[in-house]
Amino acid sequence: MSFELFLQYLTNGISLGSLYALIAIGYTMVYGILKLINFAHGEIFMMSLYFGFYGVSVFSMPWYISFIVAIGMTALLGMMVERAAYKPLRESPRITIMVSAIGVSFFLQNLAIVLFGGRPKAFPNVRLLTEVMQIGSVSFQRLTMIIPIVTVVLLFALLYLVNNTKTGMAMRAVSKDHETARLMGVDVNRTITITFGIGSILAAIGGIMWGAKFPQIAPFMGVMPGLKCFIAAVVGGIGNITGAIIGGFILGIGEIMLIAFLPNLTGYRDAFAFILLIAILLFRPTGIMGEKISEKV
Amino acid sequence: MKKYLSIFMVMLLVLSIGLVGCSSQAPADTPAEENGEEATEPSADDDVIRIGVFQPITGANAAGGELEVEGVRLANELYPEVLGKKVELVIVDNRSDVQEAASAANRLIERDKVSAIIGSWGSGFSMAAGDAVRDNQIPAVAASATNPLVTQGNDYYFRVCFIDPFQGVVMANYAYNNLGARKAAIVREISNDYAVGLARFFEDAFIELTGDPDSVVAIADYQTGDQDFTSQLLNVNAQNPDVIFAPGNFTESALVIRQAKEQGIDIPFIGGDTWETPEFIEIGQEHVEGIVFSTFFTSETPITSESETFLAEYRKRYNREPAAVTALGYDAYILILDAIERAGVVDSVKIRDEIAKTQGFEGAAGIISLDENGDAVKSAVIKTVTDGKFIYMDTIEPF
Numbered sequence: 001m002s003f004e005l006f007l008q009y010l011t012n013g014i015s016l017g018s019l020y021a022l023i024a025i026g027y028t029m030v031y032g033i034l035k036l037i038n039f040a041h042g043e044i045f046m047m048s049l050y051f052g053f054y055g056v057s058v059f060s061m062p063w064y065i066s067f068i069v070a071i072g073m074t075a076l077l078g079m080m081v082e083r084a085a086y087k088p089l090r091e092s093p094r095i096t097i098m099v100s101a102i103g104v105s106f107f108l109q110n111l112a113i114v115l116f117g118g119r120p121k122a123f124p125n126v127r128l129l130t131e132v133m134q135i136g137s138v139s140f141q142r143l144t145m146i147i148p149i150v151t152v153v154l155l156f157a158l159l160y161l162v163n164n165t166k167t168g169m170a171m172r173a174v175s176k177d178h179e180t181a182r183l184m185g186v187d188v189n190r191t192i193t194i195t196f197g198i199g200s201i202l203a204a205i206g207g208i209m210w211g212a213k214f215p216q217i218a219p220f221m222g223v224m225p226g227l228k229c230f231i232a233a234v235v236g237g238i239g240n241i242t243g244a245i246i247g248g249f250i251l252g253i254g255e256i257m258l259i260a261f262l263p264n265l266t267g268y269r270d271a272f273a274f275i276l277l278i279a280i281l282l283f284r285p286t287g288i289m290g291e292k293i294s295e296k297v
Numbered sequence: 298m299k300k301y302l303s304i305f306m307v308m309l310l311v312l313s314i315g316l317v318g319c320s321s322q323a324p325a326d327t328p329a330e331e332n333g334e335e336a337t338e339p340s341a342d343d344d345v346i347r348i349g350v351f352q353p354i355t356g357a358n359a360a361g362g363e364l365e366v367e368g369v370r371l372a373n374e375l376y377p378e379v380l381g382k383k384v385e386l387v388i389v390d391n392r393s394d395v396q397e398a399a400s401a402a403n404r405l406i407e408r409d410k411v412s413a414i415i416g417s418w419g420s421g422f423s424m425a426a427g428d429a430v431r432d433n434q435i436p437a438v439a440a441s442a443t444n445p446l447v448t449q450g451n452d453y454y455f456r457v458c459f460i461d462p463f464q465g466v467v468m469a470n471y472a473y474n475n476l477g478a479r480k481a482a483i484v485r486e487i488s489n490d491y492a493v494g495l496a497r498f499f500e501d502a503f504i505e506l507t508g509d510p511d512s513v514v515a516i517a518d519y520q521t522g523d524q525d526f527t528s529q530l531l532n533v534n535a536q537n538p539d540v541i542f543a544p545g546n547f548t549e550s551a552l553v554i555r556q557a558k559e560q561g562i563d564i565p566f567i568g569g570d571t572w573e574t575p576e577f578i579e580i581g582q583e584h585v586e587g588i589v590f591s592t593f594f595t596s597e598t599p600i601t602s603e604s605e606t607f608l609a610e611y612r613k614r615y616n617r618e619p620a621a622v623t624a625l626g627y628d629a630y631i632l633i634l635d636a637i638e639r640a641g642v643v644d645s646v647k648i649r650d651e652i653a654k655t656q657g658f659e660g661a662a663g664i665i666s667l668d669e670n671g672d673a674v675k676s677a678v679i680k681t682v683t684d685g686k687f688i689y690m691d692t693i694e695p696f
Contacts (some may be wrong), residue, residue, distance in 0.1 A: 008531060009527075122580045134561070141559055215552075216576075256527065277499075291319075
C-alpha cells in the first residue's frame with residue numbers, strides 16, 4: 001500500500017472516528033452523572049436528523065437556522081424523555097431505569113415511523129459542508145476537517161462546564177450522591193434535566209454532522225450508531241469524556257483499517273466493534289481511561 | 298400534584314406505545330378496509346375477492362415497495378371488479394426484513410384468506426415467501442423480483458418481469474461494448490439475494506465477453522444499512538477497473554457512488570433495476586449524474602394500449618412520470634384479474650393454472666408471455682441520470 005493511499009484511509013478513519021466520538025460524549029456524560037446508560041441516545045440522535053430535515057425541506061428555512069432549531073428541539077425532546085421516563089423512577093433500582101430507557105428507544109423508533117413514515121429520506125445537502133477538497137492526492141469532504149474541530153471544541157467546552165462552573169459543580173455533586181447534593185442545596189432535578197439537555201444537544205450536533213456525511217435518514221438509523229457509540233464510550237471508560245473521544249477514534253479508525261488491510265473481512269466490520277467491546281470488558285473493564293486515573297464527570 | 302403529572306406522563310407513554318403497536322403494521326396512508334388489521338373476520342363473504350399485496354412499506358426498501366403499491370392501487374381503482382365481485386386489496390408490510398416477509402405471507406394466506414398474492418419488491422423477500430405460497434397452493438405474482446430462484450422449483454410463483462441472468466448479460470454487454478471496459482470491479486450488497494445473484498450473472502457474462510477469467514479484478518462487499526463504504530471503494534480503485542458494477546438497494550448504492558466521487562474515484566458506475574427511485578437521485582445528488590442501469594419500462598415509448606391507459610391515469614393522479622416497478626405492480630394485478638376471469642371461479646389452484654397459461658398478455662410494461670418457469674420474457678430498458686432525472690437510452694430485446 002502506497003503512503004498516499006494510507007493517508008486517504010487514515011483521513012476516512014479520522015472522519016468516521018470523530019463522528020463516533022461526538023455522539024459517544026453525550027452517552028458518557030449522562031452515564032457519568034446518573035449512572036444511567038441512556039439507550040435512547042441513538043433515537044434522540046435520529047430525531048435530530050428528522051428535525052433538521054423538516055426545517056429545511058418543509059418549512060424551507062435556511063440550513064443554519066434549521067440546524068439550530070433542530071438542536072433546540074432535540075434538547076427539548078431529551079428533557080421531556082427524562083421527565084416522562086426516568087424521573088418517576090429515580091429512586092428505583094438502576095435496572096428499572098435501564099429497561100425504561102430501552103422502552104423509550106423503541107417508542108421513539110415507532111413514533112418516527114408513524115410521524116415521518118418508514119420511507120428513507122434524503123438529508124438536505126449543505127454545499128458548504130460537503131464540498132470536496134484536496135490536499136496532495138488525498139481528497140475528502142470539507143466536513144472531514146470540520147467534525148474533529150467541532151468535537152475538540154465541544155470537548156473543551158464540556159470540560160470547562162463541568163470543572164469550572166456552578167452548574168458543573170452541581171453535576172459533579174449529583175454524580176457522587178443525590179441525597180447529599182440535595183442537602184447541600186443543589187437542585188438535583190434541575191441539574192439532571194440540564195444534563196439531559198446537554199447530552200441531547202451533543203446527540204443533535206453529532207446527528208447533523210452524520211446527516212451531512214451520510215445523507216440518508218430512516219426511523220431505525222439510530223440503532224447502529226447508538227450501539228457503536230456506546231461501545232466507544234465503554235472502550236474509553238464510560239463516564240469519562242476524554243475517554244469517549246479516544247474510544248470513538250479507536251473504533252472509527254479501526255473499522256476503516258480493518259477493511260483496508262484485510263479486505264476479506266468486509267462483512268465483519270460491525271463485528272469488529274462488538275469484539276472490541278468484549279475484549280475491553282474482559283481485560284480492562286474500566287476502559288482505557290479507567291475511572292481511577294481521571295476524574296469522572 | 299407533581300406526582301399525578303408524572304403518572305399522567307407515564308400513562309400517556311404507555312398508551313402511545315399501545316397505539317403505535319397497532320398502527321406500525323399499517324402505514325398511516327393505508328385505508329382501514331385495506332390493511333387487514335380492521336378486517337377481523339375474513340368471512341366466507343362471497344361478493345369479495347381478496348388479493349394480498351406484500352411489500353416493504355417500512356424499512357430500507359420502503360421507497361421501492363411504495364412505488365409498486367402505487368401501481369397495484371391504481372390498477373385496483375381502474376379495475377375494481379371481476380366475475381361480478383368486488384376485488385379487495387389486503388396490503389401487509391414485510392418491513393424490508395426476510396424473516397418478516399415469510400410471516401407476512403403466512404398472515405395473508407391464513408388470516409386474510411387471500412386468493413392470490415402480489416409481491417414483493419426485493420427478490421429476497423419473495424423467496425422467503427416461496428414455501429408459504431407453494432404449501433398453501435396460493436398463486437403469487439412478483440412484480441419486480443428478478444432473482445431466478447424466486448420462481449424456480451415453485452409452481453405457484455410467477456413474475457411479470459425479466460430475470461437477472463438476462464439483466465446481468467445486458468449490463469455486461471453495455472460495459473464491454475458501449476464503455477469499452479476490459480476490466481470490471483463489483484461492489485455488491487452481500488446481505489441481499491438480489492444483489493449477490495445479479496453480481497454473479499454479470500461476472501459470468503463479463504468473463505465470457507472478454508475471454509479473460511481475471512477480467513473481474515475486484516469484488517467488494519457491504520451490508521444492508523452500512524453507511525461508510527470508503528475503504529471498500531479505495532480497495533476496488535487500487536485495482537484500476539474500467540467500470541464498477543454496483544447492484545444493491547437504492548439508498549446504499551447512492552451513498553456508494555457519492556462517496557466514490559468524493560474520494561476522487563472517477564470510474565463509471567453501472568447497476569440494476571433497483572436504482573430507479575427518487576431517493577437514489579436525492580441522496581446521490583450531482584454525484585450520480587451519468588450512471589447507467591437497466592430497468593423494465595420507460596414511459597417515453599409506450600408499448601401497448603394498456604401502457605397508454607396506465608400512463609394517462611398515473612400522470613393524472615400523481616402528476617409525474619411513473620417508475621418501472623409501478624407499471625409492473627399494475628401489470629401483476631391485471632394479470633391476476635385476467636386469470637381469475639378466465640378461470641371463471643375463485644379457486645386458487647384454478648387461478649394458478651390460468652396464470653401459468655398466460656401468453657401474449659398486454660400489460661402496461663409490455664407484452665407478457667410466461668415461460669415454463671413462470672418468468673416473463675421481456676426486453677430490458679437502459680436508463681441514465683442527466684440533470685437530476687432518469688433518462689431513457691436504449692431498449693435491449695431478449696436474446
